[in-house]
Amino acid sequence: MSGKDGKEAKEATETTEADIAVHWAEEQYFYPSTKFIAQANMTDENIYDRMSLDKCPEYWKEYADLLTWYKYWDTILDTSDAPCYNFFKGGLINASYNCVDRHLAKYKNKTAIHFVPELETDKVEHITYQELYVRVNEFAAVLKYECGLMAGDRVTLHMPMVAELPITMLACARLGIIHSQAFCGFSGKACADRIVDSGSYYLITMDAYFRGGSLIDHKEKADIAVEEAAQEGRKIEKVLVWQRYPGKYSSKTPMVDGRDVFVNDLLKKYYGVRIEPVPMPAEAPLFLMYTSGTAGKPKGCQHNTAGYLAYTAGTSKYVQDIHPEDVYWCMAHIGWITGHSYIVYGPLAIAASTVIYEGIPTYPDAGRCWKIAQDLDVNIFHTTPTAIRALRKVGPDEPKKYNYHFKHMTTVGEPIEPEVWKWYYHEVGKDEAIIVDTWWQTETGGFLCSTLPALQPMKPGSAGPGMPGIHPIVYDEHGNVVPSGSGKAGNICIQNPWPGMFHTIWGDRDRFVRQYFEKYCKNPKSKDWRDWPYLTGDAAVVASDGYVRILGRIDDVINVSGHRLGTKDIESAALTVLEVAEAAVVPVKHEVKGIEPDLYVALRPGIQPSEDLARKIMKAIVTEIGPIAKPGKVWIVPDMPKTRSGKIMRRVLGAISNGTSVGDVMTLANPEIVDMITKMVQGETKVEF
Numbered sequence: 001m002s003g004k005d006g007k008e009a010k011e012a013t014e015t016t017e018a019d020i021a022v023h024w025a026e027e028q029y030f031y032p033s034t035k036f037i038a039q040a041n042m043t044d045e046n047i048y049d050r051m052s053l054d055k056c057p058e059y060w061k062e063y064a065d066l067l068t069w070y071k072y073w074d075t076i077l078d079t080s081d082a083p084c085y086n087f088f089k090g091g092l093i094n095a096s097y098n099c100v101d102r103h104l105a106k107y108k109n110k111t112a113i114h115f116v117p118e119l120e121t122d123k124v125e126h127i128t129y130q131e132l133y134v135r136v137n138e139f140a141a142v143l144k145y146e147c148g149l150m151a152g153d154r155v156t157l158h159m160p161m162v163a164e165l166p167i168t169m170l171a172c173a174r175l176g177i178i179h180s181q182a183f184c185g186f187s188g189k190a191c192a193d194r195i196v197d198s199g200s201y202y203l204i205t206m207d208a209y210f211r212g213g214s215l216i217d218h219k220e221k222a223d224i225a226v227e228e229a230a231q232e233g234r235k236i237e238k239v240l241v242w243q244r245y246p247g248k249y250s251s252k253t254p255m256v257d258g259r260d261v262f263v264n265d266l267l268k269k270y271y272g273v274r275i276e277p278v279p280m281p282a283e284a285p286l287f288l289m290y291t292s293g294t295a296g297k298p299k300g301c302q303h304n305t306a307g308y309l310a311y312t313a314g315t316s317k318y319v320q321d322i323h324p325e326d327v328y329w330c331m332a333h334i335g336w337i338t339g340h341s342y343i344v345y346g347p348l349a350i351a352a353s354t355v356i357y358e359g360i361p362t363y364p365d366a367g368r369c370w371k372i373a374q375d376l377d378v379n380i381f382h383t384t385p386t387a388i389r390a391l392r393k394v395g396p397d398e399p400k401k402y403n404y405h406f407k408h409m410t411t412v413g414e415p416i417e418p419e420v421w422k423w424y425y426h427e428v429g430k431d432e433a434i435i436v437d438t439w440w441q442t443e444t445g446g447f448l449c450s451t452l453p454a455l456q457p458m459k460p461g462s463a464g465p466g467m468p469g470i471h472p473i474v475y476d477e478h479g480n481v482v483p484s485g486s487g488k489a490g491n492i493c494i495q496n497p498w499p500g501m502f503h504t505i506w507g508d509r510d511r512f513v514r515q516y517f518e519k520y521c522k523n524p525k526s527k528d529w530r531d532w533p534y535l536t537g538d539a540a541v542v543a544s545d546g547y548v549r550i551l552g553r554i555d556d557v558i559n560v561s562g563h564r565l566g567t568k569d570i571e572s573a574a575l576t577v578l579e580v581a582e583a584a585v586v587p588v589k590h591e592v593k594g595i596e597p598d599l600y601v602a603l604r605p606g607i608q609p610s611e612d613l614a615r616k617i618m619k620a621i622v623t624e625i626g627p628i629a630k631p632g633k634v635w636i637v638p639d640m641p642k643t644r645s646g647k648i649m650r651r652v653l654g655a656i657s658n659g660t661s662v663g664d665v666m667t668l669a670n671p672e673i674v675d676m677i678t679k680m681v682q683g684e685t686k687v688e689f
């Protein structure tokens with residue numbers, strides 16, 4: 001969380017009531033330069049009037065018209081199954097066609113993708129729109145003729161940051177196949193969960209990739225994924241393995257006969273083959289993206305074709321300010337929604353040149369990002385507060401050593417502290433680049449709040465007002481509106497539907513309604529979208545100028561380095577260790593990651609704590625979820641602080657880990673335990689293992 005002391009972090013992570021008063025100094029505005037404004041895509045101030053709430057949903061036509069349709073739609077918004085909405089009903093469209101084919105006439109020799117390998121000794125690849133077209137077609141031929149996959153089938157991808165990932169996604173989209181990419185840092189087990197839930201028969205992966213200078217064996221995770229999925233009742237027919245170095249196998253894990261095949265071998269049969277894009281109904285699912293939520297199981301957010309593509313194209317154009325002649329680099333991983341929306345679909349839909357960087361920002365040194373920016377002449381840069389904090393920590397003076405010039409920069413994924421924002425602005429942006437702080441979620445497909453870069457000043461630490469056509473509202477626990485400028489926080493909701501929003505949770509409509517709409521629904525039978533405010537799950541404060549400041553999650557979700565992790569997921573992973581009786585995860589402030597999870601566990605009777613056991617628990621979490629979920633510390637405690645009804649008081653544990661006040665704990669069932677744990681965590685007593 002943002003804020004200079006632990007207090008704000010504590011409030012943010014504990015927001016169970018809407019009406020907490022918030023205290024911070026309002027930051028000064030920073031204004032966009034006339035040079036930026038002169039070239040911007042969106043300079044029309046009327047856009048907010050055109051997209052006022054009373055004109056919803058008609059104004060979304062502006063976004064639909066950024067796309068090329070086989071058959072134009074007839075109904076802008078179908079609410080017959082509210083709150084599962086369908087935008088642009090009656091239309092036929094193909095996402096792959098819109099991201100590739102339609103650009104050939106004008107841009108076939110322009111770079112679509114700059115692929116930057118992590119090793120500086122490996123050559124950067126510049127893939128033109130024509131070459132992208134060829135490669136997408138050839139891989140689509142493999143999917144169609146070798147695998148027999150068809151529109152509506154689901155395929156799980158577990159691929160690293162390489163050009164073959166968007167090629168795979170676009171080949172799926174060409175045929176109407178629904179892709180579901182699991183972040184490559186996730187474990188084989190986490191990948192298996194996604195295979196099972198989506199009902200995939202095919203897994204597409206890569207043998208290896210570079211990270212931090214080493215070639216990581218990635219194929220081994222595919223074997224675990226297939227095995228785990230089989231145990232959960234889902235048999236994977238084939239594993240398609242891309243080779244990191246075509247023609248060479250870079251993994252030590254053997255290929256399984258009859259199951260595993262090299263994509264690079266299959267492709268040879270289809271060189272030069274063209275596959276016509278399949279005209280898909282506007283509401284056909286384009287992909288699933290799993291995300292953590294309050295209940296243990298990750299949920300597959302289902303994004304449908306036309307609405308999603310229209311919204312990401314529009315926001316890429318107006319908020320990212322991408323012109324075809326720009327070089328745009330979003331440093332997110334394509335395995336997360338940011339990469340889907342703002343590396344692949346949005347930018348390619350508007351004929352951008354998009355950069356894909358394989359590795360970590362600090363390899364081989366703190367200047368790598370700025371060197372890439374210089375060498376490729378990147379002028380739009382997009383990253384997270386975690387990356388900015390890390391880059392500032394390891395090389396505060398690095399940016400000035402490189403000759404690059406950004407016109408535009410983005411921060412996304414978590415709140416940014418004003419002082420970190422200012423380093424980004426002055427040092428990385430060299431006082432030239434404007435910054436947009438974009439607030440949104442996996443579920444929302446694209447931005448919810450941000451300034452429009454040429455139209456509004458920036459305010460460090462605030463995302464800005466609702467995007468054109470997006471109408472936020474803050475409610476307290478009782479459904480009363482918390483007014484802007486009141487200094488009070490509440491649950492931020494969106495009053496109206498927008499094309500980028502997910503259609504449902506894959507296979508679980510009830511959960512979709514319960515989790516996102518039930519709380520403030522005015523009438524559960526209603527087919528009128530006005531009765532269904534969308535609950536984002538974030539606490540926020542809106543200033544009198546309408547700028548939104550996000551405080552953090554109100555549910556059991558921890559935002560680590562801009563990645564959402566369910567506390568329940570981590571706790572369940574810890575509970576797979578037989579010795580563990582109870583587990584509780586709490587968010588702790590961290591200098592670089594923003595937030596890091598701490599894990600408290602109590603053991604079964606008769607089991608002795610030991611360092612070995614703590615290591616075993618850590619390992620279980622990495623196996624079940626992946627290294628991103630690894631707790632900073634595992635505390636083995638004699639008992640958990642509990643209410644009289646037996647509920648674990650995570651709030652108290654969080655305060656102990658953050659070194660803030662635990663408040664009044666006398667009403668707990670076991671108040672004495674609080675003191676014991678505090679002494680243990682704060683190092684006053686030796687931890688007895």
Ligand code: WT7
Nearest residue numbers: 412413414415437438439440441442538550564
């Ligand atoms: C959660 C969504 C947005 C795509 C990447 C993460 C937090 C996101 C901001 C921001 C403050 C932010 C929210 C949100 N968040 N952007 N600019 N300022 N907080 O997507 O994994 O679905 O996480 O990230 O808490 O609900 P996600």
